[in-house]
Amino acid sequence: MADPNKVYPTGLTSAEAEELHGHVINGTRIFGAAAVFAHFLAYALTPWLH
Amino acid sequence: MADVDGQAGIWLVVPPKVGLPLFLGTVTLIALLVHAAILNHTTWFSAYWEGGKHKAAMSTTTVPPTAALAPAAPSNPTK
Numbered sequence: 438m439a440d441p442n443k444v445y446p447t448g449l450t451s452a453e454a455e456e457l458h459g460h461v462i463n464g465t466r467i468f469g470a471a472a473v474f475a476h477f478l479a480y481a482l483t484p485w486l487h
Numbered sequence: 488m489a490d491v492d493g494q495a496g497i498w499l500v501v502p503p504k505v506g507l508p509l510f511l512g513t514v515t516l517i518a519l520l521v522h523a524a525i526l527n528h529t530t531w532f533s534a535y536w537e538g539g540k541h542k543a544a545m546s547t548t549t550v551p552p553t554a555a556l557a558p559a560a561p562s563n564p565t566k
Contacts, residue, residue, distance in 0.1 A: 445499040458495030
């Protein structure tokens, strides 16, 4: 990325893309944590995998 | 979060207006498919959503709990 102010065809700069991707990663981590918790409850409280 | 491996560059190629609904929609679709598959292949999942019937659905034995646990009727020692 030679020019940090370059606007790419999607309308974003490199810095904006990194900021957006940070939100995507953070949301994925929160979703993953909720999913792990939900699977723990499902295993503990239902016949799933027993 | 620092983008150390360049994966944020996807948003320089894929417009967020396309990529984000595609990503979130795929996650939603897979979640719905998994839940539908569980719902259609088990008895306890539908019973759980039905409410109040999960104990009956989860029980695989037909022995009534009262019959299995009740002691034999004591004989009357006075007679």
